[in-house]
Amino acid sequence: MTLEYIPSLVRPSDSKIVLLLMDGLGGLPITPGGPTELEAANTPHMDRLATEGVLGQTIPIRPGITPGSGPAHLAVFGYDPLIYDVGRGVLSASGVGIKVNPGDIAVRGNFCTKDAQGNIADRRAGRIPNEEALPLVEKLKSIQIPGVELEVKHLKEYRFTVVMRGDGLNDQIADTDPQQTGVPSLPVTATNPAAEKTAKLFQEWVDQAHEILKDQPKANGVNLRGFATNPTLPQYKDIFGLKAACVAVYPMYRGVAHLVGMEVIEFSGESPEDEFRAAEGIWKDFDFFFIHIKKTDSKGEDGDFEGKSKVIEGVDNALPKLLKLEPDVLIITGDHSTPARMKSHSWHPVPLLLWAPVTGLPDSQSTFGERACALGGIGTIPATEVMPLALAHANRLAKFGA
Amino acid sequence: MTLEYIPSLVRPSDSKIVLLLMDGLGGLPITPGGPTELEAANTPHMDRLATEGVLGQTIPIRPGITPGSGPAHLAVFGYDPLIYDVGRGVLSASGVGIKVNPGDIAVRGNFCTKDAQGNIADRRAGRIPNEEALPLVEKLKSIQIPGVELEVKHLKEYRFTVVMRGDGLNDQIADTDPQQTGVPSLPVTATNPAAEKTAKLFQEWVDQAHEILKDQPKANGVNLRGFATNPTLPQYKDIFGLKAACVAVYPMYRGVAHLVGMEVIEFSGESPEDEFRAAEGIWKDFDFFFIHIKKTDSKGEDGDFEGKSKVIEGVDNALPKLLKLEPDVLIITGDHSTPARMKSHSWHPVPLLLWAPVTGLPDSQSTFGERACALGGIGTIPATEVMPLALAHANRLAKFGA
Numbered sequence: 010m011t012l013e014y015i016p017s018l019v020r021p022s023d024s025k026i027v028l029l030l031m032d033g034l035g036g037l038p039i040t041p042g043g044p045t046e047l048e049a050a051n052t053p054h055m056d057r058l059a060t061e062g063v064l065g066q067t068i069p070i071r072p073g074i075t076p077g078s079g080p081a082h083l084a085v086f087g088y089d090p091l092i093y094d095v096g097r098g099v100l101s102a103s104g105v106g107i108k109v110n111p112g113d114i115a116v117r118g119n120f121c122t123k124d125a126q127g128n129i130a131d132r133r134a135g136r137i138p139n140e141e142a143l144p145l146v147e148k149l150k151s152i153q154i155p156g157v158e159l160e161v162k163h164l165k166e167y168r169f170t171v172v173m174r175g176d177g178l179n180d181q182i183a184d185t186d187p188q189q190t191g192v193p194s195l196p197v198t199a200t201n202p203a204a205e206k207t208a209k210l211f212q213e214w215v216d217q218a219h220e221i222l223k224d225q226p227k228a229n230g231v232n233l234r235g236f237a238t239n240p241t242l243p244q245y246k247d248i249f250g251l252k253a254a255c256v257a258v259y260p261m262y263r264g265v266a267h268l269v270g271m272e273v274i275e276f277s278g279e280s281p282e283d284e285f286r287a288a289e290g291i292w293k294d295f296d297f298f299f300i301h302i303k304k305t306d307s308k309g310e311d312g313d314f315e316g317k318s319k320v321i322e323g324v325d326n327a328l329p330k331l332l333k334l335e336p337d338v339l340i341i342t343g344d345h346s347t348p349a350r351m352k353s354h355s356w357h358p359v360p361l362l363l364w365a366p367v368t369g370l371p372d373s374q375s376t377f378g379e380r381a382c383a384l385g386g387i388g389t390i391p392a393t394e395v396m397p398l399a400l401a402h403a404n405r406l407a408k409f410g411a
Numbered sequence: 412m413t414l415e416y417i418p419s420l421v422r423p424s425d426s427k428i429v430l431l432l433m434d435g436l437g438g439l440p441i442t443p444g445g446p447t448e449l450e451a452a453n454t455p456h457m458d459r460l461a462t463e464g465v466l467g468q469t470i471p472i473r474p475g476i477t478p479g480s481g482p483a484h485l486a487v488f489g490y491d492p493l494i495y496d497v498g499r500g501v502l503s504a505s506g507v508g509i510k511v512n513p514g515d516i517a518v519r520g521n522f523c524t525k526d527a528q529g530n531i532a533d534r535r536a537g538r539i540p541n542e543e544a545l546p547l548v549e550k551l552k553s554i555q556i557p558g559v560e561l562e563v564k565h566l567k568e569y570r571f572t573v574v575m576r577g578d579g580l581n582d583q584i585a586d587t588d589p590q591q592t593g594v595p596s597l598p599v600t601a602t603n604p605a606a607e608k609t610a611k612l613f614q615e616w617v618d619q620a621h622e623i624l625k626d627q628p629k630a631n632g633v634n635l636r637g638f639a640t641n642p643t644l645p646q647y648k649d650i651f652g653l654k655a656a657c658v659a660v661y662p663m664y665r666g667v668a669h670l671v672g673m674e675v676i677e678f679s680g681e682s683p684e685d686e687f688r689a690a691e692g693i694w695k696d697f698d699f700f701f702i703h704i705k706k707t708d709s710k711g712e713d714g715d716f717e718g719k720s721k722v723i724e725g726v727d728n729a730l731p732k733l734l735k736l737e738p739d740v741l742i743i744t745g746d747h748s749t750p751a752r753m754k755s756h757s758w759h760p761v762p763l764l765l766w767a768p769v770t771g772l773p774d775s776q777s778t779f780g781e782r783a784c785a786l787g788g789i790g791t792i793p794a795t796e797v798m799p800l801a802l803a804h805a806n807r808l809a810k811f812g813a
Contacts, residue, residue: 014473014476368753370437370781384785386781387791389790390474390791396475397473397474406475409478409492
């Protein structure tokens, strides 16, 4: 819905918007009556911004729905994930810089360990490290199939991605990973007759891969998951009139940003300071800066309550570097919640801080935390409404109607 | 959406509902950390109602969207402006008291300056003042076109409105304003074959207008924008079962109220007391009273923070007169925000006060202001949900389902 009426209202401006996204920011108390990770963190800078700005909370997809990383980011970017569906294969490939064009088929590959009977003994090949996986991926690059072009790239540890290009390909294909051990991989199977040719081509790829890997001690098999093609999302330039940059360390988030038309920035280091420095380096060239902090989510997934608080404190500590750039609008939020107590993504509302010195309507809140956000002046809004709010405060939206 | 399920639940009652709408009510602090216009105003009566009643805030269209006056009023009246589209021509004509019936075609006209080559040199004819524009509009009233009836009226400065009445007219016509200078006006062009006859008639009107204006120094041309007919909105009587009255001084708001089926009341004076007296005079004859206060918006547009507070204080001061009528439900809200600091309409949430002595669920708030409303018991709701809430508290909605 949002993307239907916003484009006609967009107007140009010199203003700068920063979306500082701490992945999995929302949390839960680890002890009854205690603070959440964000509430426990000592965040003087964010608290000042909360005092001057306005708080709220976002619903990533719909109340009660726990999002994966892809849909959660799409929602904050303004794309309702129930309308805009991006497959895992495309997310993975885009994440390592492979351009997936409409009609290309991308898929995630996992090395696995097969036993003597051909059954899966370990779905992740003992989580082999990058050093072991890289040379194997090199070997897989030698696979050739007449009539199509192939691109293979390593992702991380036991994960890689395969992209197939050619005429008449179709992504309606089921995963080959049976999601359990003690059984063989599933054959590559079309879920729609239109994809039968494509399924056959990928089966040939799998067969050749198994031949190449057959003498490996751990990674002697592969599974393919999330066959998908480029869903051709509306681009940021067109729908929001924004020249947008993505400052993110992890390929996944760089991939999603690329799909919506952000320019993915190369930079060295991976601390919040490094990311803010990267933003500084390109400050003049862009209108919108998506800065992604991964480790809040990782610590949450690890069940490391204190570690997650520390990551938040690290971001807060580096914030002056970002504020020195004087953004017109600064949004600090997450894509979803990852409470350490649950060791997983969750459906809880996500804290939202909007700071806009000129047009911000302050509320009564003076700390950045889940309970303050629930009482914030923005109220509880769908994540897809964050971008319109940011554009409004950046003086980039014209009036609706006379 | 609202209008789809509400009508089936409506039931009769003798109750009286007052919607007291202060235009552009929402504001911003003029100094960091300071109060808003509403918070700064001394409003003992509204504060008492806030204590006894319940507060909330409304989103006029969607988060971040700044509404024009037409859409903003439609939203508070219960009509989602993204669904119910009232064209600029109809709003303009209704706004100066011209009745636009279904099938009539209304359009906004702008005087412009053409150069010797016939290209537009100034799209607003040097923003000529009312004194210069009025006699020109008088001349345009002399235009006659066989087979149709014409009504022309001045709006403000270089703006006027034209309404054409006749058989088989159609509003699917493009604007003639090219939105740039150095090029000629566009011919009147139908965007749908069904409107070709109407386009020809309006072209004839434009040709005659140019002949009349050709010797004018500044306003020697016209452009037409926003061709539209009465969208035949569902009427208040039918959807809400309400006999509704509009007490408003300004033509624009009387016009929108007329479009939804309210009876527009004639009365003398234009102070809040005058408006409340007008309501008193018709109290027995209606169920619903829309009372519109314009000057909160005007002062906001002027950037007059104190003036806007004073207007609110004036309304508060007159309130006992309204309360003496003993409405069953009193809603005090705005149609949108007009912060003096921004000198314009804005997208910020709008304060909402609902007072219903019998069924009101009091919250913890005891003053009427933006920050109190952000913490109010109603929460943050779309403006289109105000009417269902009012109907419920007025005992006018039956149970949904068994």
